[in-house]
Structures are given as structure tokens and as C-alpha cells.
Amino acid sequence: MIAAERRLKIINYVNMYKKIRISDLSRLCAVSEETIRRDLKKLEEENYLIRKRGCAVSLEGDNSLLSTPSFELNEQNRYLQLALKAIQLIRENDKVVLDNSKEAYYVAKHLPNITLTVITNSLKVILLLSEKDKITTMSVGGELQKDTLTYTGVLSKGIFNKLYFDKAFIACEGLDIKKGLTVNCVHEAILKKEIIQNVSKVYILLQSNKINKMLSNKISNVTDIHGIITSNDMNKVIEKSLKYLKINLIYSH
Structure with missing residues (x-):
């Protein structure tokens, strides 16, 4: 364990x-x-x-002695559970993509110090992984957005066309069976779309409250991803539809 x-x-x-x-x-x-x-x-x-x-x-x-609101602790626990399921899919010597989401941050935080290559557009993830000497960490480059500590822009565009990665763990802000996966930021949508098009297996780290939501910028169709890591309180109709589309559902608890 x-x-x-x-x-x-x-x-x-x-x-x-x-x-x-x-x-x-x-x-x-x-x-x-x-x-x-x-x-x-x-x-x-x-x-x-x-x-x-x-x-x-x-x-x-x-x-x-309560120093953190209970709702915040429950939220932290949900992120942690998603991260642990993601980590179970990572093998030594894998080349892994993590995005700038809070979900991916928890994956980085709890990754064991094993031989891996990780590429990310998150400075927060880079700083976390800098403490783990066996993990090679790469940045997509670009302009640093100081409010989110995220790299965006033309320098990051095209990088996944040139490099091979085994697995990606990224988040979206909305999932609709017909409309697909969406986020609010256009820069994030462009980069995540490129990840999905070029990485062998892409897993979406999905909080259940993002299901049946649609935002302004589409990343991809639901059928373009390999699997979804989420909690087991998913709507049964949505669950049945995703299984029909042969999406691998991985439940955190």
C-alpha cells in the first residue's frame, strides 16, 4: 500500500x-x-x-480545534480520492501529462518518488515534483499567467505533436454526453484538445457535479477519451450512456 x-x-x-x-x-x-x-x-x-x-x-x-471548515475537508478528500485512483494507473517509466487543474495537482502531490517523466503547464505541479528526485519534470513553456501560475500561449502549442506520452490526467469543467467536454478558458481548451489528440490514453479527472454541465469552450467529444475517474454517485442514466460509448469508468469510492 x-x-x-x-x-x-x-x-x-x-x-x-x-x-x-x-x-x-x-x-x-x-x-x-x-x-x-x-x-x-x-x-x-x-x-x-x-x-x-x-x-x-x-x-x-x-x-x-476545528481549523478548516468541514465542507473544505470533504472537498480535499474528494480530490485526494480521485488522485489515488489516477496514481494506481501510473507505472514506473511512464511518460505522464498533468494539466493545471486542482485534480492534477493532487496527483502530483501524492505521486510516489519513482522513475517517471511528467510534462505539465502548471508551475505549481513543477514545484511539487522538484522535490522528487526520480521524477523528470518538463514544462510546456509559454507565457506564465501569474494569477493561476499556468503556462499558456503559442510556445506551448504543438508540443504534443512532437513528443510521445503514455498517459494524461486532465480535468474538465463540464461534461455533456452530446456536447462533449468543455472548459471556461479558451487557452486551456486549445492545450487540452492537443493533449487528447496526441497522448495514448487520456483520463478525465471529473468531479460528479461537473456532469451535465456545458461551458463555452469545447475540448473534445466524450468518445475521444480513454476513461473517466469519478465518484460512484454518478447519475445512472449518464453512467449507462457512457458505458454504451465504451468509456472506461473508474470510481474513486
Whole structure:
């Protein structure tokens, strides 16, 4: 079990029981208590829980110590679950594309330090991966948008026609069975369209509230992608339609 997957289990156990001993987490996760202590230290730093003597306490279980709104913690958990499913599809020596989405940021954050090549248009992702010495990180180049720390523009155009990549993990802001995948920003649409046209397998990291939405800039048809990573609360009619189109549906929980 990779560290990110184990930490998600810890978050779920802590939120379920409100308070749980380190010894119990060690038994449930089949790792040493010292490993659990390191995990809890990191999770506390990221505001997922609180450490107390010999145990971990849910933020939701102690309102006096609540430092992050519960809706925000739930949102972070959704991003994390999508990211963990994406990471399970990544193999050593893969060449991977990550976009500038929050979903892809979580993939980068929890990627294990293994031999990979990653290309991205996100400076945030580049900075995260710079701490992982086995991962070769490439930028698409272009003009840096300072508000989003994203590279856009003519320098990034055409790069995926020249390079080979195995898998891409990108997000969209709207999915409609007939209209396709859409985003709000035209620059993002151009780059994501190029990714979809040139990368062997493209997975869409999709929050379920983006389904049946349509924005102004189309990326591609639904049938142009390999799979969708999403939660299992998808509308059953949409689910049936996607399966009919032979879209690989991967559920985060």
C-alpha cells in the first residue's frame, strides 16, 4: 500500500470513529506504529486531523480545534480520492501529462518518488515534483499567467505533436454526453484538445457535479477519451450512456 493510499485510509478511520488509537491504526493498516506516527504528523500539518497522546482525533469531533471548515475537508478528500485512483494507473517509466487543474495537482502531490517523466503547464505541479528526485519534470513553456501560475500561449502549442506520452490526467469543467467536454478558458481548451489528440490514453479527472454541465469552450467529444475517474454517485442514466460509448469508468469510492 502506497503512503498516499494508507493516509486516505487513516483519514477515513479517524473521521469514522472520531478518535482512534495509534495501535489500532497500526493494526488496521498493517504497518508499524512509527509509520503511523509519521503519517499522522503529515496529516495534521495538512489539517486533516489532530494528534493527541497515543491517538488521532477527527477535526469534526472537536469543534474547538476545528481549523478548516468541514465542507473544505470533504472537498480535499474528494480530490485526494480521485488522485489515488489516477496514481494506481501510473507505472514506473511512464511518460505522464498533468494539466493545471486542482485534480492534477493532487496527483502530483501524492505521486510516489519513482522513475517517471511528467510534462505539465502548471508551475505549481513543477514545484511539487522538484522535490522528487526520480521524477523528470518538463514544462510546456509559454507565457506564465501569474494569477493561476499556468503556462499558456503559442510556445506551448504543438508540443504534443512532437513528443510521445503514455498517459494524461486532465480535468474538465463540464461534461455533456452530446456536447462533449468543455472548459471556461479558451487557452486551456486549445492545450487540452492537443493533449487528447496526441497522448495514448487520456483520463478525465471529473468531479460528479461537473456532469451535465456545458461551458463555452469545447475540448473534445466524450468518445475521444480513454476513461473517466469519478465518484460512484454518478447519475445512472449518464453512467449507462457512457458505458454504451465504451468509456472506461473508474470510481474513486
